[in-house]
Amino acid sequence: MQTQGFExxxxxxxxxxxxxxxxxxxxxxxxxxxxxxxxxxAAEDEYAAIRETLETCFVCHGPNGASTQAEFPILAGQxxxxxxxxxxxxxxxxxxxxxxxxxxxxxxxxxxxxLAKFFSEQTWPNIGYRADPALAGExxxxxxxxxxxxxxxxxxxxxxxxxxxxxxxxxxxxxTMLDFKSxxxxxxxxxxxxxxxxxxxxxxxMAEFMAGM
Numbered sequence: 001m002q003t004q005g006f007e008x009x010x011x012x013x014x015x016x017x018x019x020x021x022x023x024x025x026x027x028x029x030x031x032x033x034x035x036x037x038x039x040x041x042a043a044e045d046e047y048a049a050i051r052e053t054l055e056t057c058f059v060c061h062g063p064n065g066a067s068t069q070a071e072f073p074i075l076a077g078q079x080x081x082x083x084x085x086x087x088x089x090x091x092x093x094x095x096x097x098x099x100x101x102x103x104x105x106x107x108x109x110x111x112x113x114x115l116a117k118f119f120s121e122q123t124w125p126n127i128g129y130r131a132d133p134a135l136a137g138e139x140x141x142x143x144x145x146x147x148x149x150x151x152x153x154x155x156x157x158x159x160x161x162x163x164x165x166x167x168x169x170x171x172x173x174x175x176t177m178l179d180f181k182s183x184x185x186x187x188x189x190x191x192x193x194x195x196x197x198x199x200x201x202x203x204x205x206m207a208e209f210m211a212g213m
Contacts, residue, residue: 047118050111054118056103066125070171077124081160083116086187095187127167131212139209142202146194156210170211177203 047054057075062068065075075083089095091104091112104112143149152158156166165173179185181195181203195203 047114050114050118053107053111053115057115057119060099064122065119066122067169070169071175072169073172074125074127074168075119076122078119078164079158079160079162080116080120082158082163083119084112085161087112087116089187095185124164124167127169127211129167129170129211131170131208135205136209136212139202139205139207142198143206143209146197148206156213165210166213168211170207173207173210174204177207 057065060067060069060072061075062072065078067074067076086095087100087104087107088109090097090100091107093101107115148156151162152165153162156164158164176185177195177198178200180188180191181198181200183192186192198206
């Protein structure tokens, strides 16, 4: 088959330049690949200085803060400012905990900020808590009476300095509210005043409601 006249000068030039074009394309791909790798490395390095500290956190609060034990709160996906303030309060003694006070004693302000940032960027885990419908219903009524949504929002997801309580462990929520009631936890005066108006049983039911959300 004759092909004379089919190949235009432009096409012939493109064919002759194909090796160079392929080389440029390969170089571009490599450059993009290295760029992506570099970005991933940079993101990883953001927390390099606190990796050992994070491993200590994971012992109680679970991998990446996704706690698997009801007595330890979920940190993964909690709000950055709230997490930072709690560590600051442990450091100053405003919030009491022998374990946490010792832990934060060696942390700088920047350490606490980057730890809070790390945990806030994680995904809140679904613990699959099955609340007792009757108890949860009564807990919802009690929480509504206390206008908890004013701070914790309608979905109890919290915001900024107000923690997410929806889907948190019931045992932890109950203990926290009881500690506010007794003033064993003293870093939120308004919360202590509110919890004083509830009975221990009402608090248990509110914890059931929030954990099951």
